[in-house]
Amino acid sequence: xAFKYSITDQNDIYFITTTVVGWIDVFTRxxxxxxxxxxxxxxxxxxxxxxxxxxxxxxxxxxxxSAEENYKLSDIIRDFKKFTSKKIIKTIGxxxxxxxxxxxxxxxxxxxxxKNKEYKFWQDxxxxxxxxxxxxxxxxxxxxxNNPIESGIVxxxxxxNYSSAINYAxxxxxxxxxxx
Numbered sequence: 351x352a353f354k355y356s357i358t359d360q361n362d363i364y365f366i367t368t369t370v371v372g373w374i375d376v377f378t379r380x381x382x383x384x385x386x387x388x389x390x391x392x393x394x395x396x397x398x399x400x401x402x403x404x405x406x407x408x409x410x411x412x413x414x415x416s417a418e419e420n421y422k423l424s425d426i427i428r429d430f431k432k433f434t435s436k437k438i439i440k441t442i443g444x445x446x447x448x449x450x451x452x453x454x455x456x457x458x459x460x461x462x463x464x465k466n467k468e469y470k471f472w473q474d475x476x477x478x479x480x481x482x483x484x485x486x487x488x489x490x491x492x493x494x495x496n497n498p499i500e501s502g503i504v505x506x507x508x509x510x511n512y513s514s515a516i517n518y519a520x521x522x523x524x525x526x527x528x529x530x
Contacts, residue, residue, distance in 0.1 A: 357424045357478050363402065363416045363530075364423065364478040365490040368431060371459040371473050374452065375408035376438065381445045383512055385437045386411060387524050389430055394525070397426045402530050405494045406512035407501065412494045414481065414530065427476050435471035487530050491518075 357364065370376050377383045386406055393399035398421030402414040417423040442452055459470035481487045495518065498510040507515035517523040 360422045363481045365414050366476045366478045367412050368476040369410040369473045373409045377406055377408050389434050393430050399426050401527050403491050403494050403514045405497050431472045439469045
């Protein structure tokens with residue numbers, strides 16, 4: 351029996367991951383990464399998203415998040431993924447992306463999924479795992495911030511721009527976070 355990830359309490363703190371179909375390295379382009387940053391800022395200010403930690407890797411996004419009272423985390427993430435998928439597809443066309451095959455891959459992925467008409471950017475789901483203890487929170491926080499080191503992108507976590515590691519090191523990151 352397969353384990354099904356789900357949000358059981360909309361106001362708990364969760365570790366989540368959302369991944370580009372095919373694990374395609376889309377966020378190597380600054381313009382496409384900026385879509386994610388702008389959208390997360392919008393979700394924070396307008397949709398009740400609380401971000402404790404985050405890291406945007408080339409093909410996926412890790413976050414530790416929760417929702418403000420009277421908001422549903424599952425709705426926020428659903429809307430975030432829906433908006434960003436459309437905006438990224440549009441941005442790929444606008445910036446004259448040199449990887450012309452990207453849209454073909456996203457179009458092919460849409461053909462295998464009845465919910466998508468033209469393009470499918472994100473894989474289904476976001477694998478929420480409730481952070482039930484301080485030890486587990488610390489483990490996931492370290493995992494998120496060390497992901498760029500483990501991938502060989504940087505040698506120190508706070509040097510990776512698309513992460514909250516700089517915030518936790520006392521600097522100012524691209525997104526404000528609530529410290530765990």
